[in-house]
Amino acid sequence: MTARREFLLAAGALLGATSIRGVQAQTSGKVYRVGILSMGRNTPDIDAFRERLGQLGFVEGRNIRIETRSANRQVDRLPALAAELVRLDVDVIVTITTPAAQAAKAATTTIPVVMAGSASPVALGLVASMARPGGNVTGVTNSPGPGFVAKQLQLLKEAAPKVSRIAIVMTSFPVERSALEEMQAAGPALGVTPLSVIVDDPTQRDVTASLMQSHPDALYVFPNSINNAHAKAISSFAAMHQLPTMYGEREAVEAGGLMSYSVNWLELRRHAAVYVDKILKGTKPADLPVEDPTQFELVINLKTAKAIGLTIPKDLLLRADEVIQ
Numbered sequence: 303m304t305a306r307r308e309f310l311l312a313a314g315a316l317l318g319a320t321s322i323r324g325v326q327a328q329t330s331g332k333v334y335r336v337g338i339l340s341m342g343r344n345t346p347d348i349d350a351f352r353e354r355l356g357q358l359g360f361v362e363g364r365n366i367r368i369e370t371r372s373a374n375r376q377v378d379r380l381p382a383l384a385a386e387l388v389r390l391d392v393d394v395i396v397t398i399t400t401p402a403a404q405a406a407k408a409a410t411t412t413i414p415v416v417m418a419g420s421a422s423p424v425a426l427g428l429v430a431s432m433a434r435p436g437g438n439v440t441g442v443t444n445s446p447g448p449g450f451v452a453k454q455l456q457l458l459k460e461a462a463p464k465v466s467r468i469a470i471v472m473t474s475f476p477v478e479r480s481a482l483e484e485m486q487a488a489g490p491a492l493g494v495t496p497l498s499v500i501v502d503d504p505t506q507r508d509v510t511a512s513l514m515q516s517h518p519d520a521l522y523v524f525p526n527s528i529n530n531a532h533a534k535a536i537s538s539f540a541a542m543h544q545l546p547t548m549y550g551e552r553e554a555v556e557a558g559g560l561m562s563y564s565v566n567w568l569e570l571r572r573h574a575a576v577y578v579d580k581i582l583k584g585t586k587p588a589d590l591p592v593e594d595p596t597q598f599e600l601v602i603n604l605k606t607a608k609a610i611g612l613t614i615p616k617d618l619l620l621r622a623d624e625v626i627q
Contacts, residue, residue: 335390336366337368337392339373340373342399342530345592347398348370351418359579369443375530387406387414395413396441397420398418398571399420400421416574417443418571423445426477432591432592432593442593442595442597446595447538449484452487452488457563458561461602462546462612468494470498471521472529504531510539520548521540521547521548522547523550525551537557551564561599561601562601566597600624601626
């Protein structure tokens with residue numbers, strides 16, 4: 303046996319032993335418990351979070367256990383679910399949606415809370431500042447900053463130049479009311495009139511009647527769990543009246559909406575896993591700056607455009623991240 307081969311065999315044996323010891327250490331070490339609190343079921347979002355955790359070395363059944371609690375779109379259930387996760391003494395609570403983050407913050411001042419997308423955390427008192435959260439809450443926002451909702455209306459107007467009355471399907475949450483004010487301020491320059499249609503109850507039966515009262519020629523649908531509960535009624539209304547639609551999440555466009563311009567929601571969930579990784583390794587939430595989203599996507603459904611007799615300008619199609627045929 304040559305000296306080189308002896309060296310390679312010895313190195314391979316050492317590497318194998320090291321790998322085995324690493325697996326043994328992960329297997330015999332602490333099993334962390336991570337709670338996920340969300341308004342809806344959010345299965346793709348949670349899957350994206352789990353996937354990123356796995357890439358960071360946290361695998362369910364080996365060194366981590368995930369406790370998922372969903373309010374099934376009933377915001378008044380969130381406080382009890384947050385309290386339940388606190389009683390389980392989880393190591394971190396990950397929140398999906400702003401109301402979930404608010405419920406988690408109200409439930410504990412000691413367990414780290416990671417926002418996997420939340421609106422206006424400073425204005426809502428979730429953190430002291432973006433750079434220095436100051437408490438037990440940190441994570442990523444879904445707030446793309448001033449001008450974003452106006453940009454969405456601009457893109458809708460580019461796709462359908464004739465629209466003027468846009469029904470804004472929304473809740474009465476302060477964040478959405480603030481966005482509506484921004485839309486109304488931008489409306490005259492864009493040649494559109496944003497008209498609020500408030501939907502606060504996932505069991506509301508008169509959503510279609512409320513939409514009819516606004517006499518819209520286009521719809522803008524906020525991304526929230528209550529609108530998701532009424533997704534079929536909203537999309538059926540748009541299809542029946544051949545109305546262009548702008549959504550805040552791509553899934554609605556995949557389901558037949560005309561277009562969406564939004565943050566990349568799955569990337570937000572994945573990035574939250576990076577925060578969890580750092581916290582489980584000892585970093586305090588107060589020392590982890592809150593980050594704004596950096597990835598956005600424009601999705602257009604050409605099949606829907608054809609169904610409502612709309613021709614999308616070529617330059618807009620070229621700017622799209624995805625065109626659904």
